[in-house]
Amino acid sequence: MVNTREESDFIGKKQIPADALWGIHTARAVENFPISGQKVHPALIKAYGDVKLACAQTNSALGFWEDNTKAEAIEKAAFEMSQGLLNEHILVDAMQGGAGTSTNMNVNEVLANRALQIMDKALGDYQLVSPLDDINLHQSTNDTYPTALKVAAIRLLRELEQNLLNLQEAFQQKEKEFAHIVKIGRTQLQDAVLTTLGREMSAYAEALNRDRWRIYKCEERLRVINLSGTAIGTGLGAPKQFIFRVVDKLRENTNIGLARSENLIDGTQNVDVFVEVSGILKACATNLLKISNDLRLLSSGPHAGFGEINLPQLQAGSSIMPGKVNPVIPEAVAQSAIKVMGNDQIVAQACSTGNLELNQFMPLIAHSFLESIDLLKNASKLFNEKCVSGISANEKVCRTHVNNSTATITALVPAVGYARCSEIIKLVENNGLSIKEAALKSGHLTAEEYDNLVTPEAVCRLGN
Structure with a gap:
């Protein structure tokens, strides 16, 4: 037999495991929302701990609890949650109705019962520490949930920015390493003009630099919060001193430049900032997708494709084709x-x-938004460490492509003219010669002149 305790709410009574830190509201939410099987994001739980800690500290400083022992226990419990020590007790599904009320109540119940534990009191003794009257004092789901989401997002975005910087620097290293390698540049997947492998890598680095800067600026967009607005932004039920002080306390605790929204009504009902930042995340995703597909093309083959670069070989690529190695990191x-x-x-x-x-779909917004940051954060780290940093160039293949491709002819036009270049192409086609062989056979260029026209410096020079 499992020992239980009885808890009650507006709907009725329910038996709760005696040793559970959660309570009846959590139990009902677990029953009502068996949807995704995914828990609330750990970063959101930790940020919720920060929000509850700031609220508890503000309420304590304003003298709303006469019992200092209770106040200290609540603050300690909230601090533990902010450190990720109570994550296992947040049981509700990430997908839930109620604009996040189930998450807020799960947090409230866990903090109330953890405070009771700290005080060496019986779990569920809400006359001493109440999830609603104490933990949720002067708050609502509608201001705490969006605030916690923004704090969690800012922290994850800082990690993403660092990972993108590392990836950018990895491409910059390859830019230097491959600066001397002349290769075929392609447009519409067709041979176009000469470039260098280093310049190709530099373009990826520059794109990531833009992503990194845009993501850095996202913190400015997310730092305005509606904490203290309570239900709809009017601050109903919260004293003025709480409203004026709680955001300052949260800013101090998190070391994030948070600011209270000048219009708490707007800050509560309108969540377009998440659309804006999500669009920036999408821009980053498009660059990563483009770069990863380019690397797959450039490494294709290895014998019947482009084969101009080599990606690190990480695992066997086929259960039927011996020796096949796939570009698994770019694919991921x-x-x-x-x-x-x-x-x-x-x-x-x-x-x-x-x-x-109010936006009733905050749980879906939070789940999708934080997942996107996680995906980019983890993918960019993986891309750097398991792929880009280990890229090597196949110089022989690049040189062969240059010597055999009609794209090289364009580099000769400034020296011999369009008409003579057309003659050289005919020699290539009619005699099976390489571009260099045909150019020398035509008598329009010497070997030295040809080589000078296809050096890394020549093909990268801005203008003629």
Whole structure:
């Protein structure tokens, strides 16, 4: 037999495991929302701990609890949650009705019971520490949930920015390493003009630099919060001193430049900032998808494809084809990027379908938004460490392509003219010669002149 305790709410009574830190509201939510099988994001739980800690500290400083022992226990419990020590007790599904009320109540119950534990009191003794009257004092789901989401997002975005910086630097290293390698540049997947492998890598680095800067600026967009607005942004039930002080305390605790929204009504009902930042995440995803597909093309083969670069070999690629090695990291990065693009559409639709004073779809917004940051954060780290940093160039293949491709002819036009270049192409086609062999046979260029026209410096020079 499992020992239980009885708890009650507006709907009725329910038996709860005696040693559970959660209570009746959590139990009902677990029963009502067996949807995704995915828990609330750990970063959101930790951020919720920060929010509850700031609220508890503010309420304590304002003298709303005469019992210092209770106040200290609540603060300690909230601090533990902010450190990720109580994550296992947040049981509700990430997908839930009620604009996040189930998450907030799960948090409230866990903190109340953890405070009771700290005080060496019986779990469920809500006359001493109440999930609603104490832990949720001067708060609502509608201001604590979006605030916790923004704190969690800012922290994850900081990690993403660092990972993108590392990936950018990895491409910059390859830019230097491959600066001397002349190769065929392609447009519409057809041979176009000469470039260098280093310049190709530099373009990837520059794209990631833009992503890193845009993501850095996202913190400015997310730092405005509606904490203290309570239900709809009017601050109903919260004293003025709490409203004026609680955001300052949260800013101090988190070391994030948080600011209270000047219009708490707007800050509660409108969540378009998540659409804006999600769009920036989508932009990053498009770059990662493009780069990963380019690397797959450039490494294709290895004997019947482009074969101009070699990716690190990580695992056997086939259960039937011996010796086949697939570009698994770029493939994983590409799939992560596609998922982020899908999440962006989810976030946009969920944010646009809020009604009147509140967006009821905050759980979906939070789940999709934080998942996108996680996917980009993890994919960019993986891309750097298991792929880009280990890329090597196949110089022989690049040189062969240059010597055999009609794209090289364009580099000769400034020296001998369009008409003579056309003659050289005919020699190539009619005699099976390489571009260099045909150019020398035509008598229009010497070997030294030809070589000077296809050096890394020549093909990268801005203008003629």
